[in-house]
Amino acid sequence: MIIAFISIAIIKIIALYVFMVKVLFLGDIVGRPGRSFVCEKVNELKADLSVHIVIVNGENAAGGSGITLSIAKELFSSGVDGITLGDHIWDQKGFENEIGDIEGLCRPSNLPKQNPGRTHIILKFNSFTLGVFSVLGRNYINLKSSCPFQTVDSQIEAIKNQCDAILVEAHMEATSEKIALGWYLDGKIAGLIGTHTHTPTADGRILPKGTAYISDVGMCGSYQSVLGREIDPVINSFKDGIKRRFPVADQDIRLSGCLIGIDEKRGLAESFQRFELKKSAKSSSA
Ligand SMILES: [Fe+2]
Ligand SMILES: [Fe+2]
Numbered sequence: 001m002i003i004a005f006i007s008i009a010i011i012k013i014i015a016l017y018v019f020m021v022k023v024l025f026l027g028d029i030v031g032r033p034g035r036s037f038v039c040e041k042v043n044e045l046k047a048d049l050s051v052h053i054v055i056v057n058g059e060n061a062a063g064g065s066g067i068t069l070s071i072a073k074e075l076f077s078s079g080v081d082g083i084t085l086g087d088h089i090w091d092q093k094g095f096e097n098e099i100g101d102i103e104g105l106c107r108p109s110n111l112p113k114q115n116p117g118r119t120h121i122i123l124k125f126n127s128f129t130l131g132v133f134s135v136l137g138r139n140y141i142n143l144k145s146s147c148p149f150q151t152v153d154s155q156i157e158a159i160k161n162q163c164d165a166i167l168v169e170a171h172m173e174a175t176s177e178k179i180a181l182g183w184y185l186d187g188k189i190a191g192l193i194g195t196h197t198h199t200p201t202a203d204g205r206i207l208p209k210g211t212a213y214i215s216d217v218g219m220c221g222s223y224q225s226v227l228g229r230e231i232d233p234v235i236n237s238f239k240d241g242i243k244r245r246f247p248v249a250d251q252d253i254r255l256s257g258c259l260i261g262i263d264e265k266r267g268l269a270e271s272f273q274r275f276e277l278k279k280s281a282k283s284s285s286a
Contacts (some may be wrong), residue, residue, distance in 0.1 A: 019264050021128050023167065024051045024275065025193050026257035027200075028086070029061040030221030030228030031248030035071065037255060037279050038220050039078035045277075046079060049259065052125040054079060055132060056220070057169065057195050058105070059086040064228060064248045066091030069098040072105055082106075082123045084134045086171035086196055087143045089117075108136040108171060110151035112144055120155060122163055128264045130190075131163035135181075137172025137196070148177070149184060156188060165190040165267035167260070172196055175215045179203075182213040190262045190269050193217055198227040200256050200274065210268030218256030218276070225249030253279040 024045060029035050042054055056075060058067045066088050075083060083105040090096060099107065099117040107117035120133035133155050135148035152168060159166065166189040170178045178194040185192050187209025194201070200218030207213050221228040226235075229246035237244055254276055261271035 020261045020270050021053065021125055021130070021165075021264050022049070022051045023053045023055065023130065023191075023260045023262060024049065024257060025167070025169075025191075025217060025260065026054070026056045026220050026255055026275075027195050027217040028057045028059055028198055028219040028221075028228075029075075030198070030219050031060065031062075031064045031250075033248065033250045033253045034219065034221035034228070034255075035061050035074070037253050038080070039074060041255060041277065042079040051259070052128075053081050053123050053130060055082040055084065055123070055167070056080050057086060057134075057171070058083045059088040059171075060219070060221070060228065062092050064246070066095060067105075068092050068095060069102060072102050076104060082121050082132050084132065084169050084171075084195075086134065087136060087141050089143075106133055108143075108145065109133045109155050110135045110145040110148055112146075120159055122159070128165075129163040130262070131159040131166040132169075133159075133166075134169035134171050134195075137170065137174055137177045139177055140173035141171075141196075148172075148181060152181065152185060163267075164264050165262045167191045167193065170194045175201070178215050179213075182207060182211065186211045186213075187268070190267055191260045191272075193258065200276070204258060204272055204274050206269045206272050210266065212258070212260045212269035212272040214258055214272075214274070217258050217274075218254075220255045220257070221253065222249035222251055223254050224251035 061067045106121045109119040136145040186207040191212035194216040198219035201215040204214035259273045
């Protein structure tokens with residue numbers, strides 16, 4: 001009897017190991033400090049955590065606002081597999097002419113059709129395929145976009161036959177909008193990952209029908225800051241209402257995200273963990 005129990009436990013452990021694909025999703029990269037630390041650590045994390053696919057949000061990777069072709073190349077050459085973007089997508093001049101050439105990077109899928117760039121990406125690990133796309137929220141986000149609920153329906157329908165599992169990023173300000181979308185998608189996708197506020201939340205879990213959910217994974221950048229920017233200029237602007245430059249902060253650098261284990265047969269989440277890594281004083285990245 002005891003042997004039978006042990007055998008079943010061993011089979012379950014082997015099955016979990018064989019069929020579970022581990023995805024690391026890192027939140028908004030803010031400027032060079034966040035970018036350098038991601039590039040320094042990504043391959044090490046893949047090895048140490050047995051991660052198969054790494055996805056990052058790169059909407060603040062270039063000086064805190066937007067991304068460029070060369071920065072996307074830098075991230076990919078460091079080991080990043082996929083890049084998503086958000087409302088800062090067009091902050092860097094000329095990026096609309098570069099985005100079409102960047103495989104592995106997608107724009108928010110509910111932007112107007114005329115916007116250039118891929119609406120989704122499909123990432124591979126061996127024979128496993130993961131569809132990834134993001135949707136912008138429509139509360140407190142100043143970019144024209146269509147209904148995220150209708151968009152996820154049409155996007156899932158469009159890509160479901162091309163992939164074993166789907167991960168969606170909810171790039172939204174309002175937690176109510178993200179939570180509602182999480183329940184709406186429970187059981188239909190492997191994970192709904194919230195971004196944009198740059199502040200990690202404590203509600204990460206697997207919903208009852210198998211979709212991993214978190215309202216926000218936080219950012220990769222300075223945590224001695226206001227959302228990745230130097231503190232004093234932001235305080236001063238709140239006090240006097242005058243717009244000023246908000247330089248990217250460079251103290252207390254951390255990577256923040258989540259680890260999702262996906263059952264590749266069911267395309268749903270088997271495990272979910274918040275992830276955070278603080279840069280030590282000895283770390284070599286600038
Ligand atoms: Fe951001
Ligand atoms: Fe954003």
